[in-house]
Amino acid sequence: MADENKPLSRKSSNAKDVINNNNENGAAEGEGGGEVTLKAKMSLVNGCTVIIGSIIGSGIFVSPTGVLKYTGSVNMALIVWITSGLFSMVGAYCYSELGTMIKKSGADYAYIMTTFGPFLAFIRLWIECMIVRPCSQAIVALTFSVYVLKPFFPECDPPNDAARMLAVCCILLLTFVNCYSVKWATAVQDTFTYAKLIALFIIIAFGVYLLSMGNVQYFNFDDTKTEVTSLALSFYSGLFAYNGWNYLNFIIEELKDPVKNLPRAIAISCTLVTVVYVLTNISFYTILSPIEVLGSEAVAVTFANKAFRSFAFFIPIFVAMSTFGAVNGILLTSSRLFYAGACEGQMPEILTMIQIQRLTPTPAVLAISFLSMAYLCVSDIYALINYVGFATWLSIGASVLCLPWLRYTQPNLVRPIKVNLFWPILYLLATIFVTVVPMYASPLETGYGCLMILTSVPVYFLFIAWKNKPKSFQNAMGALTQKLQKMLMVVRGKSQQ
Numbered sequence: 469m470a471d472e473n474k475p476l477s478r479k480s481s482n483a484k485d486v487i488n489n490n491n492e493n494g495a496a497e498g499e500g501g502g503e504v505t506l507k508a509k510m511s512l513v514n515g516c517t518v519i520i521g522s523i524i525g526s527g528i529f530v531s532p533t534g535v536l537k538y539t540g541s542v543n544m545a546l547i548v549w550i551t552s553g554l555f556s557m558v559g560a561y562c563y564s565e566l567g568t569m570i571k572k573s574g575a576d577y578a579y580i581m582t583t584f585g586p587f588l589a590f591i592r593l594w595i596e597c598m599i600v601r602p603c604s605q606a607i608v609a610l611t612f613s614v615y616v617l618k619p620f621f622p623e624c625d626p627p628n629d630a631a632r633m634l635a636v637c638c639i640l641l642l643t644f645v646n647c648y649s650v651k652w653a654t655a656v657q658d659t660f661t662y663a664k665l666i667a668l669f670i671i672i673a674f675g676v677y678l679l680s681m682g683n684v685q686y687f688n689f690d691d692t693k694t695e696v697t698s699l700a701l702s703f704y705s706g707l708f709a710y711n712g713w714n715y716l717n718f719i720i721e722e723l724k725d726p727v728k729n730l731p732r733a734i735a736i737s738c739t740l741v742t743v744v745y746v747l748t749n750i751s752f753y754t755i756l757s758p759i760e761v762l763g764s765e766a767v768a769v770t771f772a773n774k775a776f777r778s779f780a781f782f783i784p785i786f787v788a789m790s791t792f793g794a795v796n797g798i799l800l801t802s803s804r805l806f807y808a809g810a811c812e813g814q815m816p817e818i819l820t821m822i823q824i825q826r827l828t829p830t831p832a833v834l835a836i837s838f839l840s841m842a843y844l845c846v847s848d849i850y851a852l853i854n855y856v857g858f859a860t861w862l863s864i865g866a867s868v869l870c871l872p873w874l875r876y877t878q879p880n881l882v883r884p885i886k887v888n889l890f891w892p893i894l895y896l897l898a899t900i901f902v903t904v905v906p907m908y909a910s911p912l913e914t915g916y917g918c919l920m921i922l923t924s925v926p927v928y929f930l931f932i933a934w935k936n937k938p939k940s941f942q943n944a945m946g947a948l949t950q951k952l953q954k955m956l957m958v959v960r961g962k963s964q965q
Contacts, residue, residue: 510650510654510719510722510723510724511724511729512724512729512732512733513658514654514657514658514723515716515723515729515730515732515733515737516733516736516737516740517654517657517658517661517662518654518657518715518716518719518733518797518800518801519712519713519715519716519733519734519737519738519741520661520665520737520740520741521657521660521661521664521793521794521796521797522712522715522794522797522798522801523709523710523711523712523713523737523741524661524664524665524668524741524744524790524794525608525611525712525790525791525794528668528709528744528745528748528768532709532749532752532761532767533761533762533764533767534701534702534704534705534706534708535548535549535702535705535706536758536761536762537702537705537762538693538698538699538701538702538705539692539693539698539699539702540691540692540693540698541688541689541690541691541692541758542686542687542688542753542758543687543688543689543692544689544692544693544702545702545749546687546746546749546750548699548702548703548706549706549745549746549749550742550746551703551706552703552706552707552709552710553710553738553741553742553745553746554742555703555707555710555895555898556707556710556713556738556742557713557735557738557739557742558891558894558895558898559713559714559864559868559895560713560714560734560735560738561731561734561735561887561891562868562871562887562891562892562895563575563713563714563717563734563867563868564730564731564734564885564887565871565883565885565886565887566579566717566867566870566871567716567717567720567726567730568726568727568730568731568883568884568885569874569881569882569883569884569885570582571720571721571726572720572721572808573718573719573720573721573722573804573805573807573808574718574804574805574807574808574809575714575715575717575718575720575805575867576592576596576714576717576863576864576866576867577589577592577593577596577805577808577809578808579867579870580592580863580866580867580870581812582870582874583869583870583873583874583877584866584870584873586812586814586932587928588866589812589814590814590924590927590928590932591921591924591925591928592863592866593805593809593814593815594923594924594927594928595859595860595863595920595921595924596805596860596863597802597805597806597809597815597836597839598839599920600859600860601798601802601805601836601839601840602802602836602839602840602842602843603840603843604798605639605795605798605799605802605836605840606635606840606841606843606844608791608794608795608798609635609636609638609639609791609795609840609844610631610632610635610844611787611791612634612635612638612788612791612792612795613626613630613631613632613633613634613635613638614626614631615784615785615787615788615791616634616788617630617631617634618784619781619784632844635844636841636844638792638795639795639799639837639840639841640837640841642656642792642795642796642799643799643833643834643837645796646796646799646800646803646828646833647823647826647828647830647833647834648826648828649826649828650722650827650828653796653799653800654800656793656796657793657796657797657800659793660789660790660792660793660796661793663786663789663790663793664786664789664790664793665744666786667782667783667786667787667789667790668744668748669744671748671751671752671768671771671772672744672747672748672751674751674775674776675747675748675750675751675752675754675755676747676751678751678754678755678775679750679754683754683755684754686753686754686756686757686758687753691758696905697905697908697909700901700902700905700909701905701909703901703902704902707861707902709745710738710741710742710745711860712797713734713737713738713741714864714867715797715801716730716733716734716737716801717730718801718802718804718805718808719800719801719804721804722804727884727885731885751771752767752768752771755771755774755775756770756771756774766787768783768787769783769784769787771783799833799836799837802836803829803832803833803835803836804829804832806819806829806832806835806836807819807820807829807832810832813932814932816945816949817945817949818831818948818949818952818953818958819831819832819835820960821953821956821958821959821960822958822959822960823956823957823958824957824958824959825957830956830958831952831956831958834956858903858907858913858914858917859917859920859921861899861902861903862899862903864899865895865896865899865900865903868892868895868896868899869892869896871887871889871892872889872892872893875889
């Protein structure tokens with residue numbers, strides 16, 4: 469009975485029959501073939517668009533008020549934007565060593581697993597997979613739907629149910645794309661990344677024009693806040709806008725020549741995003757006062773209404789395109805995190821499977837999509853993502869800690885890129901500042917976040933650490949996995965055999 473319910477492998481006769489039948493029917497050229505594994509299909513340009521498209525979502529268009537709220541002045545806000553960009557670039561530089569040394573999909577999860585073992589790695593995996601990523605995707609999809617519907621409801625907010633249904637459609641469409649072809653997914657990412665950059669370049673160009681006309685009245689240090697807690701919270705808001713610089717590391721197995729292309733993609737993308745973010749903020753303040761920025765729910769739209777007047781309608785269109793691309797970037801990279809966790813035995817085995825024709829991690833893509841759509845039913849998913857925001861930066865800090873730790877414990881590991889230890893130490897000190905101080909300033913949110921982290925502990929000991937589960941449970945899981953395999957036409961990839 470146990471053998472009959474054992475999941476199909478690439479070598480099993482049933483799996484071979486399914487593969488042969490589908491190959492006879494004609495798998496897509498370049499997608500199918502004899503070897504079932506994730507292929508390295510992504511170029512340097514694709515890598516750059518994954519990072520840029522993942523970082524630039526709705527934040528820079530919709531509400532860059534958090535930094536100004538906690539700094540008090542325009543000049544100090546610009547300094548925080550610049551510093552946040554440099555801070556992210558330091559973290560990305562550290563990740564270039566980790567990514568070329570530990571060439572596994574999963575990024576933070578893979579690094580913590582290698583360095584600190586399965587327990588801490590599972591905590592990172594649980595928070596990221598079960599809460600942070602699906603919540604983030606749900607929020608960005610909702611933002612997309614609101615801006616698509618806005619022209620139909622110019623005098624009021626779009627109906628909540630309509631916005632959620634359109635968000636579901638957005639997620640389902642991109643789920644199909646990511647299940648069908650990695651090339652299609654990267655093409656979507658490329659196209660919508662270019663669209664959002666065009667919108668930002670239009671804003672920047674008009675801002676440069678206004679600067680040349682002498683519109684500099686708001687650039688000063690008036691009303692700057694000097695409290696340490698306010699400064700830390702301003703960096704927290706700024707760093708949130710740069711979140712996504714590590715996303716390419718999650719799919720490194722699908723990047724061509726990662727030793728060369730990973731650090732190049734990180735350097736190009738982080739530099740470009742930092743420059744674009746700072747120049748966009750400068751453009752906003754050439755025409756908008758601090759009071760107008762703080763009072764606006766969509767700063768880019770307020771800017772467009774004052775600057776472009778009758779042509780202001782194009783900004784909501786570009787915001788929708790930007791968020792659509794961001795949903796695709798989250799889906800593309802998050803599915804690989806599910807896949808990496810399953811390959812380590814910390815997620816259901818079905819998530820290790822690859823579609824035999826399309827060579828995509830279809831079950832993992834479906835898992836993140838279903839979770840995201842489930843979170844669309846939650847009344848306040850924005851509060852939920854805020855509760856675990858600090859856990860994200862703690863996890864990234866733990867990943868950077870892997871670098872000096874591995875230098876000490878495993879000095880003989882091959883390191884194609886070797887970062888000076890000054891940079892990870894600097895990053896760790898800054899991480900302590902931007903996490904500990906907000907914990908003191910917002911103890912309620914921190915408490916909820918800690919409770920969410922602690923939910924991973926019983927799950928780990930019940931489903932991961934406990935190896936001798938009852939035969940009935942193992943047989944039931946094996947039968948379910950096999951049925952899902954046949955339904956989705958997936959088998960374990962070569963690397964999992």
